[in-house]
Amino acid sequence: MSRQKVGIIGCGKISDIYMQNCTKFGILELTACADLDMNRAQAQAEKYNIPRACTTEELLSDPEISIIINLTIPAVHAEICLQALEAGKHVYGEKPLAVTREEGQRILQTAAERGLIVGSAPETFLGAGIQTALKVIEEGTIGRPVSATAFMMSRGHEHWHPDPEFYYAEGGGPLFDMGPYYLTALVQLLGPISRIAGITGMALQERTISSEKKCGKKIPVEIPTHVAGTMEFSSGAIATLITSFDIFGGSTLPPIEIHGTAGTLLVPDPNTFGGPVKYRKLGEEEWTEVPLLSGYSENTRGIGVADMAYALQSGRPHRANGEMAYHVLEAMWGFHDSSDSGQYYQMQSNCTRPAPLPIGLERYTLD
Known part of the structure; x- marks a missing residue:
């Protein structure tokens, strides 16, 4: 198993738990973090022993980083995801995948064109x-x-x-x-x-x-x-x-x-x-x-990123994937569209139910 080098963009409140958990999954190596506020990025880098705090542009230009974790505010989720994909990086974003369906479709299309994969929170279903x-x-x-x-x-x-x-x-x-x-x-x-x-x-x-x-x-x-x-x-x-x-x-x-x-x-x-x-x-x-299955009952945000890293190595589908995140995004807009029109909203997208996590794996390993 080779480690996947990871960079985080967005060092706000939610970044703490991702930074903590990235160090627990052996397949992930958190090497850099970026934020519009460089002081905040540097503070998080020092707090979690991340080797480098940098700008978004510097992080995306690093050829060794293969996965970007996008923890920015929803309004710029799509912008940062697209920048990461255009830089040749796989990307995992906080929820929602994007603000609009058009942005979500553009993310999935860009990833498909470039042979990259997209993951998205929430991963709590794991x-x-x-x-x-x-x-x-x-x-x-x-x-x-x-x-x-x-x-x-x-x-x-x-x-x-x-x-x-x-x-x-x-x-x-x-x-x-x-x-x-x-x-x-x-x-x-x-x-x-x-x-x-x-x-x-x-x-x-x-x-x-x-x-x-x-x-x-x-x-x-x-x-x-x-x-x-x-x-x-x-x-x-x-x-x-x-x-x-x-x-x-x-x-x-x-x-x-x-x-x-x-x-x-x-x-x-x-x-x-x-x-x-x-x-x-x-x-x-x-x-x-019902006794809980052995697994992850504490806050394990970052498990979706680790599952994506394993999927990149094995070729299997990753569970917290972009297709399901887009299906959920479309559904959310469906409630609004139905309210505005007074009619049913017919879903246009589909997705596959993610496979259950295997039972009995060593902790912090997913394959």
């Missing part, structure tokens, strides 16, 4: 929680899945995030921020989506930041902050999804439930890697908690 839920479904414990519910109920990010403005600009909102976790988990568990019906709304046209850094600053709200709808999957299953930043009094709704012909499965929060996973079969009165 955690022990959702992998265990997948095993329960595939073993037939709840019968044939026929429906699902998924809820992400929040008051928004302005009360805790140091720089929350982009959550309320184009490319933000509850669906584009948190929806990828829920939709990716549902695609892993139920397969691709065929059509969507959605309604969107906005409770407040302006938000006030209450987190310490920018406390009191007003944010104009440019996107819907409550998105609700239904999805039909190619398998025939029907799912209800609500994502909201307009829940000001809290909620007790579960993150994801899968309902089958023989029982119900409780799926853990798809923004985490762990459990619990529980099921209750038809005729039973108690829930049964």
Whole structure:
């Protein structure tokens, strides 16, 4: 196994966990990081013993780096991904893949033309929680899945995030921020989506930041902050999804439930890697908690990059891939398009359910 040299572009809040975990997977060698703020890049390089802090241009011109991890804000995801691909690098980006479908298509087309591969967060579906839920479904414990519910109920990010403005600009909102976790988990568990019906709304046209850094600053709200709808999957299953930043009094709704012909499965929060996973079969009165598969129950962001590196060496498909990320991106826009038109949105893309992670592998190895 040869190590793949990796560079990170974007040294903000999310970069910490990627930098920590890149050192744990032996197939990855994190050699450089870049940011518009050179001081921030240098600080992260020193904190995580990264050999070099540099500009984006310097990082992309390094011939030894084969994989770029793109941790920039959503508005420039596509721009940085395309620059990386044009520099001959494979690229793995934070979610969403891009802001628009056109940008997402351009990323996939450029990668195909250049013989490169694209990966994208979220990779939480590779955690022990959702992998265990997948095993329960595939073993037939709840019968044939026929429906699902998924809820992400929040008051928004302005009360805790140091720089929350982009959550309320184009490319933000509850669906584009948190929806990828829920939709990716549902695609892993139920397969691709065929059509969507959605309604969107906005409770407040302006938000006030209450987190310490920018406390009191007003944010104009440019996107819907409550998105609700239904999805039909190619398998025939029907799912209800609500994502909201307009829940000001809290909620007790579960993150994801899968309902089958023989029982119900409780799926853990798809923004985490762990459990619990529980099921209750038809005729039973108690829930049964399923022991988690051996694997990754802690925050293991970066596992998608490592899986991509293994795929590059073996030639197998990587799991957190660009095609699935684009399918999720199209689905998110499908909710908005359906709301705007008052009609179903028919999905144009397709994707393959990622293969389950093998059981029993040595920790931090994926092949």
